[in-house]
Amino acid sequence: MLMKASTENLRKQNRGLILSALRRLGSVSHTELSQWTSLSSATVSTITTELEKEGILLRDEQTPSSGRGRPRVKFRQNPNCAFIAIVRITSELVQYSLVDYAGTLKDRFEEKRPPAETDIETFSARLKLDIERLIQRNELQPEQILTVSITTKGLVASGKPELLWSPVFEDTTLDFEDLLKPILPAQIRLTNDTQFAAQSIAEKHAEKLGGFSNRKIATLSLSHSIGLGIATEEANGKITSFAPPFGHMMHDPNGPLCRCGAHGCIESIAGFYGILRTAFEVDDNVVPAKFIPLKEIENIAVRARNGDHRTEYAFRLAGEALGIGLGRLLTLLGPMPIAITGHGTLFYDLMQKSILEGIQNTLQVRRNKMPEVSFHTDEGELIFNGNMQSCLSDLDSNIISEQNGTKWKFN
Amino acid sequence: MLMKASTENLRKQNRGLILSALRRLGSVSHTELSQWTSLSSATVSTITTELEKEGILLRDEQTPSSGRGRPRVKFRQNPNCAFIAIVRITSELVQYSLVDYAGTLKDRFEEKRPPAETDIETFSARLKLDIERLIQRNELQPEQILTVSITTKGLVASGKPELLWSPVFEDTTLDFEDLLKPILPAQIRLTNDTQFAAQSIAEKHAEKLGGFSNRKIATLSLSHSIGLGIATEEANGKITSFAPPFGHMMHDPNGPLCRCGAHGCIESIAGFYGILRTAFEVDDNVVPAKFIPLKEIENIAVRARNGDHRTEYAFRLAGEALGIGLGRLLTLLGPMPIAITGHGTLFYDLMQKSILEGIQNTLQVRRNKMPEVSFHTDEGELIFNGNMQSCLSDLDSNIISEQNGTKWKFN
DNA sequence: ATTAATTTTCTCGACAGTCGAAAAAATGTT
DNA sequence: AACATTTTTTCGACTGTCGAGAAAATTAAT
Numbered sequence: 061m062l063m064k065a066s067t068e069n070l071r072k073q074n075r076g077l078i079l080s081a082l083r084r085l086g087s088v089s090h091t092e093l094s095q096w097t098s099l100s101s102a103t104v105s106t107i108t109t110e111l112e113k114e115g116i117l118l119r120d121e122q123t124p125s126s127g128r129g130r131p132r133v134k135f136r137q138n139p140n141c142a143f144i145a146i147v148r149i150t151s152e153l154v155q156y157s158l159v160d161y162a163g164t165l166k167d168r169f170e171e172k173r174p175p176a177e178t179d180i181e182t183f184s185a186r187l188k189l190d191i192e193r194l195i196q197r198n199e200l201q202p203e204q205i206l207t208v209s210i211t212t213k214g215l216v217a218s219g220k221p222e223l224l225w226s227p228v229f230e231d232t233t234l235d236f237e238d239l240l241k242p243i244l245p246a247q248i249r250l251t252n253d254t255q256f257a258a259q260s261i262a263e264k265h266a267e268k269l270g271g272f273s274n275r276k277i278a279t280l281s282l283s284h285s286i287g288l289g290i291a292t293e294e295a296n297g298k299i300t301s302f303a304p305p306f307g308h309m310m311h312d313p314n315g316p317l318c319r320c321g322a323h324g325c326i327e328s329i330a331g332f333y334g335i336l337r338t339a340f341e342v343d344d345n346v347v348p349a350k351f352i353p354l355k356e357i358e359n360i361a362v363r364a365r366n367g368d369h370r371t372e373y374a375f376r377l378a379g380e381a382l383g384i385g386l387g388r389l390l391t392l393l394g395p396m397p398i399a400i401t402g403h404g405t406l407f408y409d410l411m412q413k414s415i416l417e418g419i420q421n422t423l424q425v426r427r428n429k430m431p432e433v434s435f436h437t438d439e440g441e442l443i444f445n446g447n448m449q450s451c452l453s454d455l456d457s458n459i460i461s462e463q464n465g466t467k468w469k470f471n
Numbered sequence: 472m473l474m475k476a477s478t479e480n481l482r483k484q485n486r487g488l489i490l491s492a493l494r495r496l497g498s499v500s501h502t503e504l505s506q507w508t509s510l511s512s513a514t515v516s517t518i519t520t521e522l523e524k525e526g527i528l529l530r531d532e533q534t535p536s537s538g539r540g541r542p543r544v545k546f547r548q549n550p551n552c553a554f555i556a557i558v559r560i561t562s563e564l565v566q567y568s569l570v571d572y573a574g575t576l577k578d579r580f581e582e583k584r585p586p587a588e589t590d591i592e593t594f595s596a597r598l599k600l601d602i603e604r605l606i607q608r609n610e611l612q613p614e615q616i617l618t619v620s621i622t623t624k625g626l627v628a629s630g631k632p633e634l635l636w637s638p639v640f641e642d643t644t645l646d647f648e649d650l651l652k653p654i655l656p657a658q659i660r661l662t663n664d665t666q667f668a669a670q671s672i673a674e675k676h677a678e679k680l681g682g683f684s685n686r687k688i689a690t691l692s693l694s695h696s697i698g699l700g701i702a703t704e705e706a707n708g709k710i711t712s713f714a715p716p717f718g719h720m721m722h723d724p725n726g727p728l729c730r731c732g733a734h735g736c737i738e739s740i741a742g743f744y745g746i747l748r749t750a751f752e753v754d755d756n757v758v759p760a761k762f763i764p765l766k767e768i769e770n771i772a773v774r775a776r777n778g779d780h781r782t783e784y785a786f787r788l789a790g791e792a793l794g795i796g797l798g799r800l801l802t803l804l805g806p807m808p809i810a811i812t813g814h815g816t817l818f819y820d821l822m823q824k825s826i827l828e829g830i831q832n833t834l835q836v837r838r839n840k841m842p843e844v845s846f847h848t849d850e851g852e853l854i855f856n857g858n859m860q861s862c863l864s865d866l867d868s869n870i871i872s873e874q875n876g877t878k879w880k881f882n
Numbered sequence: 883a884t885t886a887a888t889t890t891t892c893t894c895g896a897c898a899g900t901c902g903a904a905a906a907a908a909t910g911t912t
Numbered sequence: 913a914a915c916a917t918t919t920t921t922t923c924g925a926c927t928g929t930c931g932a933g934a935a936a937a938t939t940a941a942t
Binding site for chain 4 (some may be wrong): 066067068070071074099100101102103106127128129130131
């Protein structure tokens with residue numbers, strides 16, 4: 061049902077406008093806010109004083125003295141108004157970061173994961189301890205952490221922070237809310253990592269979204285497994301994203317066994333373990349290895365570049381699965397630029413031809429132009445950054461609803 | 472960029488709320504409006520009197536005299552406030568309908584298309600004449616038609632009403648705006664027909680959208696060609712839809728030649744002509760026929776039901792292409808119920824097994840439950856209805872912006 | 883040092899919109 | 913004809929935005 065509009069939501073929306081301007085522009089003066097939001101100076105005044113009273117905004121009186129006239133006072137977020145913990149889980153390590161409400165990184169440490177860690181109990185117990193450590197060594201109260209946002213590979217439930225399927229733990233599920241509720245009252249979020257890589261790339265390269273009419277960009281993450289995120293710029297300028305389990309989209313019903321139990325998933329052919337399987341002519345029905353060192357793929361890539369037919373074929377087959385899969389994606393969601401990230405970008409030269417052929421084999425691509433393909437090597441930072449931005453704008457949305465609420469008082 | 476909120480948009484939004492309540496509930500009294508929109512009685516009063524003054528609403532003083540107390544007066548749309556022309560193009564005929572602002576069908580006629588009509592000039596010239604006829608025989612001025620909304624199979628440009636590719640005219644494009652602008656000043660819309668079938672089904676069976684968390688439903692249209700529409704219920708309750716060229720999604724790179732020029736599209740295997748080709752073992756590289764009478768498929772369906780292996784195989788192969796294609800769709804967009812329409816529903820028994828197998832072979836479907844599959848035989852009316860509803864709610868949106876505009880005065 | 887100029891920010895009254903409550907309207911019942 | 917009942921309109925209070933002018937804080941000129 062559509063919502064009725066009241067003067068109350070009116071104010072909420074304009075408060076949100078101010079906060080989002082502050083996010084995008086950093087430290088901003090009264091007049092700049094007024095120009096950017098196209099709100100009148102008077103309205104900006106009432107809203108900023110209100111937010112200041114609530115402890116969300118700070119004003120910097122410091123005058124850089126540029127020209128004459130009354131110097132501008134700049135507003136910025138009150139950094140201590142809220143903190144978020146960002147946890148990035150990869151197959152090699154778990155990274156813990158603490159970020160304040162202004163978006164500055166306050167603390168970070170990483171914990172290596174044991175090579176063959178498959179026991180979810182010890183894993184989750186350690187994660188819990190590490191989060192407590194993050195809070196304690198920064199001398200925070202647990203209540204000051206308003207959000208714990210975790211990224212991982214695998215399939216994530218919608219609605220609650222539960223890991224449904226992951227490459228390492230497979231079908232053993234894990235509810236992070238149940239895990240962390242006892243130690244802190246924060247909101248717990250769990251998201252597929254490639255979704256935030258996509259979000260981050262879309263925000264940084266917003267101009268690329270204009271390449272086609274649908275204002276979308278796809279981000280493909282190539283490594284041991286295959287991830288995909290789609291970011292869309294909506295009519296109001298907000299960028300939203302989602303991450304379908306592209307790696308487990310059926311490529312060939314007669315293909316090899318995938319870690320998910322099905323046959324012929326894209327990942328079973330184009331994931332690192334799939335490429336190795338083809339290269340070494342391992343039987344299609346062998347259950348694939350859980351973890352393969354990057355070194356091994358690098359070795360066979362060298363062989364392929366030196367003209368070894370079988371390994372060349374393995375990469376070509378992987379590229380074909382990826383290319384045709386992307387082609388199917390573009391058929392369903394319309395043509396859009398493609399960003400590629402993950403360790404697999406190192407081997408793109410071996411897959412390029414078959415990937416591009418697959419993309420090309422799409423009705424709208426044949427009619428229009430080839431989508432732009434770009435590369436992004438800093439996958440970890442992209443994921444962290446996307447996650448952080450998403451958390452902060454979530455906090456902003458909560459704040460604008462909590463008008464006159466006493467919840468935001470940690471100065 | 473996010474928009475600032477002003478008291479003006481506030482009023483607009485509530486005007487829109489009133490109009491949409493009127494659309495959904497039909498003829499409605501003041502108090503019912505107030506309850507449904509949760510606006511105060513006072514606000515409803517000011518908005519309705521405003522809309523009445525603008526000639527958009529009428530009030531029926533007629534009292535059905537139920538119980539005592541002051542009788543309710545009912546509001547309804549002023550039917551003569553606007554008219555829309557709805558054109559539905561199929562391979563056999565073109566259907567013209569005239570609908571007033573209240574949504575009642577005022578006139579309708581159909582024109583059969585010559586069996587092998589491939590000349591786009593004569594086709595479009597006839598269409599132009601037929602629209603003029605629709606206006607004249609209802610004694611309307613061309614300006615009273617505010618929208619001409621056309622549906623067709625094939626690929627439609629986004630942004631302007633141009634047909635890019637169609638089964639009959641293939642790559643010969645046709646810009647309906649250029650065609651119709653000389654004879655009337657209306658807004659011209661062109662949409663893929665299955666998109667509106669999807670929209671219509673989603674609106675009628677809104678409860679089915681709840682089957683999975685993503686509030687989506689897919690509609691598959693089976694006939695000579697293969698169409699697909701996806702309808703999504705957004706957070707505000709509005710249902711939006713789109714229609715990707717699913718029929719031309721790659722199924723098998725080594726498959727038969729499709730009408731679009733590629734090899735192995737779903738349609739080239741599961742469209743009527745694809746099924747016939749497999750059944751009669753026609754060479755994969757033969758350019759397929761443009762049109763096949765329904766009778767021919769019915770004949771081979773009888774053969775298949777009597778146990779003829781080759782024709783059974785043809786339908787099974789078609790089902791496999793559809794099922795795996797749908798499985799890929801569900802992988803990318805999440806699990807959702809599936810509605811099937813078009814003449815091909817008559818042969819669903821011959822494809823059911825392989826279709827369901829394909830859908831089943833999807834990570835999230837295996838983890839959750841099988842999506843519900845439903846059948847809808849009245850495809851033509853679904854398309855018409857979806858188109859009409861979409862036009863009317865578009866008109867409503869225009870009206871709420873044109874506050875105090877003199878544009879809506881045809882009483 | 884004082885005054886003028888300039889730029890930014892704040893304040894005040896006007897206007898638009900929604901809401902709750904009370905008044906008015908229209909009918910049925912006694 | 914007076915009263916009861918239900919619906920609709922009207923009125924005053926409240927919240928929000930806006931434009932214009934006042935106030936503030938600085939530099940430049942006298």
